[in-house]
Amino acid sequence: MATQIKPAASALPATLPVSIDDVRAAHARISDQIVRTPTLVSRTLSDLTGATVFLKFENLQFTAAYKERGALNTLLQLSDAARAKGVIAASAGNHAQGLAFHATRLGIPSTIVMPRNTPTVKVVQTEGHGANVVLEGDTFDAAYAHARVLEAERGLTFVHPFDDSRIIAGAGTTALEMLEDVPAIDTFVTPIGGGGLISGMATVARAWPTPVEVVGVEAELFPSMYNRVNGTHMPCAGDTLAEGIAVKEPGGITSTMVRALVDDILLVSERSLEEAVSLLLQIEKTVVEGAGAAGMAALLAHPGRFAGRTVGVVLCGGNIDTRLLANVLLRDLARSGRLARLRIRLQDQPGALFNVARIFDAQRINIIEVYHQRVFTTLPAKGLITDIECEARDRAHLDRLVAALREAGYETTTVELA
Known part of the structure; x- marks a missing residue:
């Protein structure tokens, strides 16, 4: 989607359901009951992307997500009767x-x-x-x-997760804090699910005294807001790491606001989402769920789009299943060449595995697991396949091992990830 620079705040339609005054009122209402999470520069991620990257750590809220802001703003505006019923x-x-x-x-x-x-x-x-x-x-x-x-x-009073002006105003307090803490930010890169967060953040950006571009990010598997604002019909389905923004139908209120206020929407792959989750843990030592890492994924996938900019990224949630997180980290190690599974064809005779292990030792590569396969192969009866999981320093180190195995006469292939 091509960048569409939106009009100045003075030229915006007067009918939008949330204003900067609503966001400021929400902040005054909730600020003493939530965590004012830090907005911190990441020097390493800045070097990687070519932008100056500031991260807003909303995964440090008590429930590990920015969603508390809109929920609390809504609850505090209920009547006594509504509160009593629930x-x-x-x-x-x-x-x-x-x-x-x-x-x-x-x-x-x-x-x-x-x-x-x-x-x-x-x-x-x-x-x-x-x-x-x-x-x-x-x-x-x-x-x-x-x-x-x-x-x-x-x-009872129904509290919508995103398509409610009180929810949007509460979400917008995230942007208010970011710009108060770092006035130099000139670009927001924000995940989009139903659209509540980006609607609130764009409301603040358009009212700010200095220009702030607003870029939304969706998973490629769930481009629902992209479809809505561009009139496209890409499918919304699949198992995405970013389940928190896997929304098939964005909100009516939020769609109106995104059309009016958001400059661009980018789509990111599952691989980019995995890389972002892994990098944030390795570099920033912070746990972020797939949806929370979507903004960072966009910077990694589109570095030229943000080069030279001062970018604010909301790490909007940190609730990720620990087993899933482990899988993401291991897959990232595999893609970087630090973890690998090599498939080696051997002769079924004494010393065969020992001789292979000597090559691993000579290359100083650690063997983690060994899997012998004698029966379910296409090889002759005296042949066997051995899968060896191993740990290298980097891709170049692994490549030297594979070269040494092949030079010694072993048919060797790498089992690749999708």
């Missing part, structure tokens, strides 16, 4: 936890409807924040529909 939401992610935590803290009953296939850890975490969790349906749409039924039956 609130309800449909969510299997960060919105559920942020709403449940602050509702419980304020003495407001909360009900969260989740699909029946929601991972147990998310159900337990949400219940741990004091919510009544209802499991209904096999999809988010089914859970959402049931939540609206319960809303009507019980007189």
